[in-house]
Amino acid sequence: MSGIPQPCSPEEISALFLFEKLAPEQLGRLCSEGRVELFEPGPVYTEGEPATCFYVMIEGTVVLSRKVGGDEVEVVRTSQRGVYAGAMQAYIGDERVRQVYNNTMRVTEPTRFFVLPAETFAEVMREWFPMAVHLLEGLFFGSKNSQRVIGQRERLLALGSLSAGLTHELNNPAAAAVRATSTLRERVAKMRHKLAVIAAGAYTPEALTGLIEIQERTAERVAKAPVLSPLEAADREDEITDWLDDHGIEDGWRLAPTFVQAGLDTDWLDRVQTAVVPEILSGAIGWLNYTVETELLMCEIEDSTNRISHLVDAAKQYSQLDRAPYRMADVHELLDSTLVMLSGKIGQRIKVVKEYDRTLPAVPAYPAELNQVWTNLIDNAVAAIGSAGGDGTLTVRTAKDGDRLLVEFQDTGPGVAPEIKDRIFDPFFTTKPVGEGTGLGLDISWRIVVNKHHGSLLVESVPGDTRFRVLLPLTADETDEHGETDEHNEHGEHDQNHQNDQNDERPEESG
Known part of the structure; x- marks a missing residue:
């Protein structure tokens, strides 16, 4: 969406914290190659569209939201001058990272932005800050590679544990x-x-x-x-x-x-x-x-x-051998096979209660990956109950929640402390002792549920009653029907305190 063009003043944009250290000739170049636009209340760009511009707010109010399941969830609302969003990683290049808007931006009042084309932003970044670009690229891809390697290691550890239990x-x-x-x-x-x-x-x-x-x-x-x-x-x-x-x-x-x-x-x-x-x-x-x-x-x-024979069937169901990766799946079959595979880890001291709504329909899903989600959430619940003495109850519940299917894991452990609740889905965050957890179980689960299945992963917790709630769409998106969609590029929003980029803009209730 294009706004109403307005004059670009180097003096005005130099007052924004992002540009306050630039030389006059640099500010002049930005004004000559960029533009100032006034947007009336409404959308500026939409999540998933090609990221063609870099936006810096001069004045007004901006709201950033992301689609979680079928809902638009607001993640940022601010009137802080100088905040920015859009094609923030254009300097990496389309050939290395697919450049799309990772959120939807709208304004709630007439708002002025300094708008810079993504190509120009990438060019000036490489020309003016070559060392910074190299460092940022190294940080971005290094984090990605580390996360991928450790994620593979975690899956191998989980496989070893499952194999021992089986x-x-x-x-x-x-x-x-x-x-x-x-x-x-x-x-x-x-x-x-x-x-x-x-x-x-x-x-x-x-x-x-x-x-x-x-x-x-x-x-x-x-x-x-x-x-x-x-x-x-x-x-x-x-x-x-x-x-x-x-x-x-x-x-x-x-x-x-x-x-x-x-x-x-x-x-x-x-x-x-x-x-x-x-x-x-x-x-x-x-x-x-x-x-x-x-x-x-x-x-x-x-x-x-x-x-x-039952155990072998459960193992085949869990691994989804000889089955299409994306298909209509009965979540109860997936849950039962996972519980069988983890029965050795759950042990005799934890009571497992199943509250299934068997009238629920099959859902479009990647069953093998949902089994990974169930594994991570059950493993966390067992660890939580174990930290409270080892005796407790794990309740697995299914129900219909509006136009989505709910899978809930409830445990009687000590709960998630309020001060870490907003961090439990962050990569590498763990409360387990060194060597007992990589901190990727919940992060991987969040990505599978939200990014791959367009669902929601929420947590509600008080001592003695912690619930992880997975909400899955009952119908498939067109993109899913033709195969797996690309995972969103991960951009963050910055404020005047120069916060670090966030890998994912998760809604507050999801941590």
Whole structure:
């Protein structure tokens, strides 16, 4: 948007702190190649447009905002003379950094700017301040490179932690399956021996047929065994032990727990007694005990292998192997797979509560990267709870919030101190001891949610109740439908105190 041209006075612009040390000939060049424009209330430029001009406010009021999700969030409002915005890194060049406006600027009253074309700004910077340009370029790209390298390192550390946790989780069911298989082989051998003893006895074909029929019915009952409370199980064991003792079955106290685990009771024993002659009751009970043990062991093996299969599926879901990087995704599947992958780190002392709204639709997303967000936020929550003693609750909640999907992580840790709340999303900021955190987890999460998914990442915290809230759009932008958009170039705004450029202009509530 162009303003109303006005005369440019070297004396006037020399009063601005940015130009106060320039020589008269330099001020003259700025006025000859730049211009002064008056803008009526309204927009001056829009976020995402090519950055063609560098603006320095002479007088008026300027408002800078950024699009977060579907909302315009105000990040700066000032009437300070000399503040500047626009193509502030034009000296780097389009071939190295894509030059676009990283915010939207509007004015709320008639406002005058000194406007310098981006090409001219880049030229005078390189000509007048060559050393400063080199230093600024080094700072800009050095910070970028450091952040990228440390970010990769953090991802590798997270991968190592996840791998260790997954290996531990796989080891338990695998060891159980191996143990059950070894025991099963022993029980089958004893069952064959018992069958041989029964077959060698003077049993009629009808008696053997009855035993086999009882065996089949017993196996069916094992698969449908009810879950008993410890008190109920103890009472039933006493009843079965007494029954076995009354009928002359040796070591009844050894057999009773197995029968109870299989869901059998004294009524079942009465039916067995009715079906066989007294002479073979003891052998029949022993044989059926091996049958029950065999079924229970096979159930244990099935449960163990199902657990392994579930863990493998969770790992595939977490890593998004063989899936499109950008697609419609069910956040609940992503959350569940991440919780499974982190179950070893979460441990037994932290209670995980899921409050999912299963009616929520799938959202357009980069699932593998959202899993990285969930990992970082859950890891932070676990660390916070751990710092408060290790016992606590992690609540993962999903809901619809207007036209966006909410994913909330709530923990009962000590909370985020008010004095650091506005800094937790800054690169390299961490409260963890040296060597335990890179300070990039929340920064990476913020970039993935805000820059890549056009959502919001907010934090609300009081002691005992900290909530990180991720808001994701329910529909895709056109740019996303054609592939990943470039991450915004990072420009900051300066005031008269000559503050350092901020890497990102995050809304106040996001830190």
